[in-house]
Amino acid sequence: MTFPKTNEGTYYAEVTYGNKQYQNEQFNFDQYSGQILKHQDYKDKNIGYGTALRARNYDLHMGSIFGLTGRILYFFAAMIAASLPITGFIIYLNRKKKKPKKKKANL
Known part of the structure; x- marks a missing residue:
């Protein structure tokens, strides 16, 4: 009110x-x-x-527009989105650790 x-x-x-x-x-x-x-x-x-x-704005943002199925889908989508910066940082660190490959001389 x-x-x-x-x-x-x-x-x-x-x-x-x-x-x-x-x-x-x-x-x-x-x-x-x-x-x-x-x-x-x-x-x-x-x-x-x-x-x-x-x-429907509230229902869309809370995942309740599709009931329990929608909430489960929103949860997994949020977990994937939250993991992207972490996995990107891990990939970045692993690239820095790799040593450049030595080229073999052709005789």
Whole structure:
């Protein structure tokens, strides 16, 4: 819930139903009368304008968009990404340790 910052502002509330993804509603209330000024259901959001994608931002970043499978995939992707600097440094150190090969003279 967000409270108004000015005299013309509105109260904003978002209601999410249980653990169901994308089962939420957003309301704007008049701060003096309590009347609902705006109501938006997730099903009414338009993907073309990006409102549905912005609503999925948290789920995309936490891996919950695909449920448990998504979280497992995100975990492995994060482990691979975290290992890249370490393995790159190990490869760099191993290259420095190698001695240059001696060329054999042809007689």
